[in-house]
Amino acid sequence: MSRVPLVSATMLPSARERDDLDATWSYLEKNVDNVMWKLEEGLDMKTYMGVYTAVHNFCTSQKAVNSNHQNTGALTHNHRGAHLLGEELYQLLGEYLTKHLQTVAESAGSHSDEALLAFYIREWKRFTDAAKFNNHLFRYLNRHWVKREMDEGKKNIYDVYTLHLVKWKMDLFIAVQGKVMEAVLKLVEKQRNGETIDQMQIKAIVDSFVSLGLDENDSTKSTLEVYRFFFEKPFISATRLYYQNESKRFVAENSVVEYMKKAETRLEEEKQRVTLYLHSDIMKRLMETCNEVLITGHSLLLRDEFQVLLDNERTDDLARMYRLLSRIKDGLDPLRTRFETHVRKAGLSAVEKVAAAGENFEPKVYVDALLEIHGKYQQLVNVAFAGESEFVRSLDNACKEFVNRNQICKSSSNRSPELLAKYTDQLLRKGAKAAEESELEEMLIQIMVVFKYIEDKDVFQKFYGRTLAKRLVHTSSVSDDAETSMISKLKEACGFEYTNKLQRMFQDIQLSKDLNSQYKEWHDKLLGDGDDRKSLDPSFQVLGTGFWPLSAPGTPFVPPNEITKAMESFTNFYDHKHSGRKLTWLWQLCKGEMKANYIKTGKIPYTFQVSTYQMAILLLFNDNEKLDFADIQQSTSLNDDILEPNMAILCKARVLLQTPEDGKPQAGMKYALNYNFKNKKIKVNLNIQVKSEQKHEAEDTHKTIEEDRKLLLQSAIVRIMKSRKKLKHVELVQEVIQQVKARFPPKIPDIKKNIDALMEKDYIERLEGDELSYIA
Incomplete structure (x- = not known):
């Protein structure tokens, strides 16, 4: 020493x-x-x-x-x-x-x-x-x-x-030891009842009990057996009894919310008690005991209160309930189920309010209703349920239900993706209420929130592709950056194949710009300086048939001479540059601007923004003061269902005067230019899509979707059978569902129908025992 x-x-x-x-x-x-x-x-x-x-x-x-x-x-x-x-x-x-x-x-x-x-x-x-x-x-x-x-x-x-x-x-x-523990437990009970005690006394007792733990097989080692048997065991028993009695009294006299606050406080106190004077070894058993008594023992009461808190949007109390029930095994499972049901009902109710306003609601109103419900409960999951993955899954399941199966979707399961695509078109198209760039990006992010829950993603793809094609053809996109951003988001969500054609459209537009420059150089070189082309300044877009969701015009059409000359000139140029390619003119997508030299505001003539069909109609009045319906139809060759609505637009805008004035444009009616035409704007937009064209496009799109689905199912069936060679019919159906469900939820009868079609084409054959075989 x-x-x-x-x-x-x-x-x-x-x-x-x-x-x-x-x-x-x-x-x-x-x-x-x-x-x-x-x-x-x-x-x-x-x-x-x-x-x-x-x-x-x-x-x-x-x-x-x-x-x-x-x-x-x-x-x-x-x-x-x-x-x-x-x-x-x-x-x-x-x-x-x-x-x-x-x-x-x-x-x-x-x-x-x-x-x-x-x-x-x-x-x-x-x-x-x-x-x-x-x-x-x-x-x-x-x-x-x-x-x-x-x-x-x-x-x-x-x-x-x-x-x-x-x-x-x-x-x-x-x-x-018996009397010592009795004294310790009395001290702890005093502290639990709010009295101040000498905590260091209990800590000293704990340390002494721990020191007495000796390994009988090796005296150089120590164990916690003495501490666990003589201290931990009676301490846990006393704790259980204390909280059983207290919780029963408290629940009988207070609300469930107040009980949850009390339970949280008690649990935190016991945790601190371990830190202050108990051995750390007791923590697990002590918390398990407290959880069992304070939470499991009253879990039915807590769960019954969950719906009340949800209905009243008591976020703090929901968070408290989540923290408590998350401490016990399977404590949150019933809550997740009720939460999913609640969100689904809220979503369906929101859509019913939109549907109650009538069929002519704006896509924005519908999408906003879906986003409002999702945003509200996403916030609740993040704040009250700590963003827990299982609650996120419940939210996703509920959203998937009310997005795809609601009042508006009853007429057609394709309504949600169609409306979402139309709303996306409204955002990305130039308009009076164009959003700021940052706002637009946020809106596109919100679009993708709804898109995530859309089951028929192929329907969205078709409608979005058609609206994108129009925006590109008519140069009406709010910005190239916004278009690119949206396509990138779709690519990230669904892969390269989903957006391949969309990206090729952009390439065609860029190639067309270069082609127009080359054409003008060619044309100027061919005709020299003496050519006067001031009357017409054409621009052309060449679009690849395999990538653009466009179809040939639904009506015959004879273009005016001015347009015919430009068309023939470009065709000669293109045939010279690309031999073997055929140009199909999509007149329904063409447009232009015309100067109304016969009527001016001040010294400036009005400019009419028109479709090519409207241009052909108005150019007839260069040579005629008055024309009747039959004359116009004969000169243009337009079908009634195209000519009538276009004439109606020109008459409604007072560009043409109709005689008699009442009634829809039809045979027997006469038309003349309105020399007293007036408008607040110098540029007057007459190129308005008629409802009949919109309806025809929607029907055409749905037909294309059905045809594409048939091809997708058949290709999946062939791909599976080619790799597996032989397969039971039921197993083949299940594998097809797994491969295709990312694009749309296939119906089993449709899969069976396409299996039969492939059997007729000798791609597969039926064997014994409901087994199918691939024919090489």
Whole structure:
């Protein structure tokens, strides 16, 4: 030891007395007794060395060796004698400690509650401090006899310090632990009831219980068995009983929300209690017990309140319920199911309000209704349910239901993707209410939120492709960046194949720009400077048939001479540049601007923005003051369903005057230019799509979708059978569903119909046992 306090002590025995074992132990016992009771006074260095030497001499006494030779007749060396004397000294020390602790135990009997805790803690500290000191005094015994015994695998042999702990456990702890724990639990209950206690007392008790955990098979190791059995077990039982009683009383007198607040507070208190004065080992069992009593025991009550909180949008209380029920096994499963049902009902109700307004609602109103419900409950999931993946899945399931199967979708399952595509077109088309770039990007992100839930993604693709084609052809896109951004989002969601044709459209537009420049150079070079082309300034777009969702005109048409000349000129140029290609003129998509030189606002003539059909009609009036319906039809060759609505637009805008004025344009009516035409704008847009054309386009699109689905199903069937060679009919149907469902949810009768069609075409054949085989 580096420092030993100086006090008076018993004198070292003489050489003669050293041979007397009783006298030697008597000397050791007096000094051990001083250490046990008066350690604060200490031993002087001389006495300390005397005790250490006495232990050494006691264990190596020759007298003891000789005595052992006579008694056993079989020992021939010193170590065995030292072994026997070490054992005797060890036993004498153990007997002393037992007597000492019996005295302490008698004193403990006169204390109770907090006084008992104070006594136990004080005695524990005194005893363990003395144990450390004695361990130094008996180092020789530890180093030799104890070590040899332990190395030989002897049981119940410990170093001197550990021997003290073993004796404390056997002779004092077992006798008083019951009352000590009773006092500890009373203190904890006081604290739970709001009183202030000395927490360090409980911590000291916990530490002492932990220190008494000794491994019987290896005295150098410690365990928590004593702590767990004598402290943790009664502590957990008392905790369970306390909260069972408290929670029953509280629930009977308070609301569910107030109970949840109380439960959260209690759970946090118990967690802090572990940090402050309990051993960390208890945390798991303590929390499990509290969860079982405070949450599982009242889980039905909490879950019954969930719908009320949802209906009243009590986000904070929903978050509290989520935190509590997430602590117990399967605690949230019923909540997720109810949440999904609630969101689905909210979505269906929102769509019903849109449908109640009539069939002529704007796509924006419909999409906004879907987004409002999704946004509201997405926020709830993020805030109240911590964005938990299972609640996100419940939200997704609910949204998928009300987006694809609602009041508006009853007439057609394709309505949602169609309306979403039309709303996207409104956003991306130039208009009076064009959004800022950042706002537009955010709107496109919202579009993709709804798109994620659309099952018939092929329907959206078709309608979006058609509207994109029109925007590109008519140069009516709000910006190329916005168009590119939308296509990138679709590509990220559905892959390259989904957007391949859309991207090729952009390439054709760029190629057309280059082609127009080349055409003008060619035309100028061909005709020289004498050509006067001021009357017409044409621009052409060449669109690849395989990539653009466009069809040939639905009516015959004879273009005016001015247009015919330009058309023939470009055709000659294109045939010279690309031999073997055929140009089909899509008159229904062509448009232009005309100067109305016959009527001016001030000195500036009006400019009419017209379709090619309207241009052909108006150009007839360059040579005629008046024309009847039959004349116009004969000159243009337009069908009634195209000519009539276009004439109606010109008459409604007062560009043409109709005689008689009442009634729709038809045979027998006469028309003349309105020389008194007036408009607030110099540029007057007459190129308005008629409803009949819109209806025809929608029908045509749906027919294309059905045809494409048939081809997609057949290609999937062939691809599967080619790789598998043979397959059961049911398995083939399931594999087709898996491959195709990303584009649209296929109907089983449609799959079977296409399987039969492929069998007729000799792609596959039916074998025995409902098995199909691929025909190479």
